[in-house]
Amino acid sequence: MTKVIMHGCNGRMGQMISNLAAADEEIEIVAGVDVSDHIQNTYPVFKTITDCTVAADVIIDFASAKAVDALLDYCVEKQVPVVLCTTGLSEEQLEKVEQTSGKVAVLKSANMSLGINMMMKLLKEATAVLAPAGFDIEIVEKHHNQKLDAPSGTALALADSINEELNEEYTYKYDRSQDRMKRPKKEIGISSVRGGTIVGDHDVIFAGNEEVITFSHTAYSRGVFAKGAIQAAKFLAGKTAGYYDMSNVIDAQ
Numbered sequence: 001m002t003k004v005i006m007h008g009c010n011g012r013m014g015q016m017i018s019n020l021a022a023a024d025e026e027i028e029i030v031a032g033v034d035v036s037d038h039i040q041n042t043y044p045v046f047k048t049i050t051d052c053t054v055a056a057d058v059i060i061d062f063a064s065a066k067a068v069d070a071l072l073d074y075c076v077e078k079q080v081p082v083v084l085c086t087t088g089l090s091e092e093q094l095e096k097v098e099q100t101s102g103k104v105a106v107l108k109s110a111n112m113s114l115g116i117n118m119m120m121k122l123l124k125e126a127t128a129v130l131a132p133a134g135f136d137i138e139i140v141e142k143h144h145n146q147k148l149d150a151p152s153g154t155a156l157a158l159a160d161s162i163n164e165e166l167n168e169e170y171t172y173k174y175d176r177s178q179d180r181m182k183r184p185k186k187e188i189g190i191s192s193v194r195g196g197t198i199v200g201d202h203d204v205i206f207a208g209n210e211e212v213i214t215f216s217h218t219a220y221s222r223g224v225f226a227k228g229a230i231q232a233a234k235f236l237a238g239k240t241a242g243y244y245d246m247s248n249v250i251d252a253q
Helices: 012-022 065-078 091-101 114-130 153-165 223-236 246-251
Strands: 002-007 027-033 058-061 082-084 105-108 136-143 171-173 187-194 200-208 211-219 242-244
Touching (some): 002 223, 012 223, 027 223, 065 091, 091 105, 105 223, 114 223
Parallel strands (some): 058 082, 136 187
């Protein structure tokens, strides 16, 4: 049984993870951390991570960026691994995450979905074959109309996984409206669509001469990210210090 502290337990994702964990015999939320107390949980909830007096095997974090520094300090002090899901971290915080991973196990990924991370692995294989054959590469991502950033972090992670296979030789193109020129070969186009309540939709298009191959992933609910976080927590519990991501979770399946 993996014992978990849910950091940001009363947020939308924190509650979703708590509900999924309640039905999972392999994991248990033993404590939560949240500044809000508007929800009654089955486990004790503390205002800050430093207030927490409950021991656990791993922490799942879906709180806010401003709480990450104290969380990382706590993880080092208590030697508790952490699945870090909070986005919008500053460069200084990302550097601290790197430093922390040298002292305790940290798992961070641009997207917690097992499907997206499996897609990244497949894209590397496809790129190795299709890019040398002259296929152009385009990414189209779609999200709800409340999303603030564009392109999505997941789209950039997909592009990065492709470019890693290409020795970082390709550049990213976000807008062609001001250009009157043919498409350069060593370019990855990334387009963003915002509308309605789309949870997350990513297409990676390999366009060649007279044939097109498309890799697609659609998230129908945020539950896919919650399930991925739980899988990551089970994986990370008991791991030695290091920087892990969801590819490690997939390889362990």
